[in-house]
Structure formats: C-alpha cells, structure tokens
Amino acid sequence: MTRLTLTVPSLSPINSQPSTPSYAALIPAAGSGTRLGKGPKAAVTVGGRSLLAWATEALAPHVAEVVVALPGGLSLPADVPAGVRTITGGATRQDSVRLLLEATHAEYVLIHDAARPFLSAEIVQAMQAAVLRSEAATVALPVADSLVLGDVNTEQARAFWVQGVARENLWAIQTPQGFRRELLQYAHAYAAAEGFAATDDAGLVARLGHTVELVEGDARLFKVTRAGDLALAEAFAGPSESRKV
Ligand SMILES: Nc1ccn([C@@H]2O[C@H](COP(=O)(O)OP(=O)(O)OP(=O)(O)O)[C@@H](O)[C@H]2O)c(=O)n1
C-alpha cells in the first residue's frame, strides 16, 4: 500500500482572517460537450449569449479575478467580459480544476461549471459566507424525484428496476462550490497521489474527512447537459429585456 506523505495545510486562526478575503472564480469550461452534441459548451449560446458569458457575468462582480479553463485551441467567446484570464484545461473536469488552482493565489476559490448559466447574486453571496464559516461548501438541492437502482441488460437493451433508494437526506450537487484554496489544492494532490477521481471538487475534500457545508441551491441552477436542458435554458433566458436571474 502506498503511504502518502502530504500534510494538510494548517487552518488559519479565526482572528487572523483578513477583513477582506480574496476570492477567485474558477470556471472549468474545457469539456467537449459530447452529450449536448454542439461542440464545446463554453461557446454554445442561450438567449443570444454564450454559456461562458452567463457564468462569468454572474461571478465577476463578486470576486477579484475570474479564470477559465478552455479546451486547447478554443478562444474566449467575444461576449465574455474583459479581464477574464484563460488557461488550457485538462483531459477531465478534475484535471481542469487542478490546473485552474495553479493559476491563482486567491485565498478562497469558487468553482463553477460554465454549463450552469443561471447563477444568482444571492447564491454567490451565500456561498461566500459559507466558505468563510466552513472552508468547504457546495450548493445542493434536496432530491425531489423517486430514485431507483436500475440494471441494464445489454442483450435486450432494457433497464430493469432493481430496488428503490430512500431519498431522505439525498441532495443533488450543483455549483458553485467554495473552498479555502490551499485545502482544495491539498485535496486534489491527495486524490492524484491515490489515483482517486470524483465527479466534483467537494467529493475530493470530503474524502479527506473534511466537512462540506450544504447551501440550498435553486432549480434554475441546472446544468445544461443534454438537448432538453438547452431547450429549458432557452425558454428560461427569454428575451433579454425581461431577464432577471
Ligand atoms: N476535461 C474537462 C471536462 C469538463 N469540463 C467542464 O466541467 C463542467 C461540467 O462538465 P459537463 O457538463 O459534463 O461538460 P462536458 O464535459 O463538456 O460534457 P460531456 O460530458 O457531455 O462531454 C463543464 O463546464 C465542462 O466544460 C472541463 O473543464 N474539463
């Protein structure tokens, strides 16, 4: 068994917290958009604006800097606000976030999927408060639908109901997720050393045994993943003069 020699960075005493903590918004946008089938989602438009413009405009007023991970060879869509920095992302979302973390010195980071365009100022501010309290927090929604374990019989290409899953205490994870940067960097290094992959950053921090605070999210913060999500996003974006996220 491999022994890991990394050390969890020490926590700052409460009274040493700076009065104006610095936040960076880190936006993984380096995916290929396979399930949507319209090329990299950063440039896919909703209500006449790129998904990346929606995400950056929601975050920029609240943070000192915004850094975006893009697929190699892709430039920022022209409607993204000035001042946004870019890096080339990695092969997976986890790789892209690890690379984004290397591109900032901010004390706190908010990680937000480019694929979630409708992020309100209230949620950003709630996340900033949570991360100061807990060092690790995520937006999440209590699960509302019935859940089952299914089994796919490939010969018949049919899914079989195996058993129901109790949904009490189950939450669907959204973004943004917020962290003290050094904690998340440590979690990524630890995961890389272990060969561990998670679908989100909070999963890497939780694996360290660190508590992750849940901040109640919003159905409008859905991820544009498939064609149906894009249709929903277009309907929700509406004409520009009637928009209020
Ligand atoms: N190598 C990757 C893969 C994903 N992402 C980003 O992570 C977010 C969530 O991923 P998802 O919605 O799955 O986007 P895609 O990976 O583009 O979609 P798909 O899995 O269908 O290809 C997106 O903003 C995506 O751009 C990333 O930065 N780097």
Ligand SMILES: C[C@](O)(CO)[C@H](O)COP(=O)(O)O
């Ligand atoms: C980070 C995330 O959006 C939380 O729900 C989700 O895990 C991303 O998954 P994806 O398969 O990369 O879209």
